[in-house]
Amino acid sequence: MGEDFRIVVLQRGWVFVGKYSKRGEECTLENAHCIRVWGTTKGLGELRDKPLSGTRLDPAGTINYHQLTEVFNLHVNYDGWREVCGK
Numbered sequence: 772m773g774e775d776f777r778i779v780v781l782q783r784g785w786v787f788v789g790k791y792s793k794r795g796e797e798c799t800l801e802n803a804h805c806i807r808v809w810g811t812t813k814g815l816g817e818l819r820d821k822p823l824s825g826t827r828l829d830p831a832g833t834i835n836y837h838q839l840t841e842v843f844n845l846h847v848n849y850d851g852w853r854e855v856c857g858k
Contacts, residue, residue, distance in 0.1 A: 774857065776852045777789070777846055779800060779843075779844045779845075781836060781840050781841055787834055788803065788847065788856060789804065789831075790856055797835060798841065799835050800831075803832060804828035804830055804831055807829050808825065810825025810826035819846075821851030
């Protein structure tokens with residue numbers, strides 16, 4: 772089984788993807804990327820399998836945040852995102 776990659780929507784509209792982990796109330800995304808442009812026509816769920824040709828990602832390193840700042844998260848396909856987040 773691969774690592775746990777997720778798209779995370781945070782307060783104020785920030786959207787990141789990365790290797791997800793949680794310890795107590797602190798959440799971490801490693802090898803994170805800010806999803807600046809989704810590149811979708813039917814919403815964020817289209818990115819579940821992999822980034823699309825119109826998706827624009829900005830490297831963000833490691834993101835730490837409190838669980839209460841998370842609006843929701845979406846499990847994504849390990850194989851489709853490992854090239855981006857598995858480095």
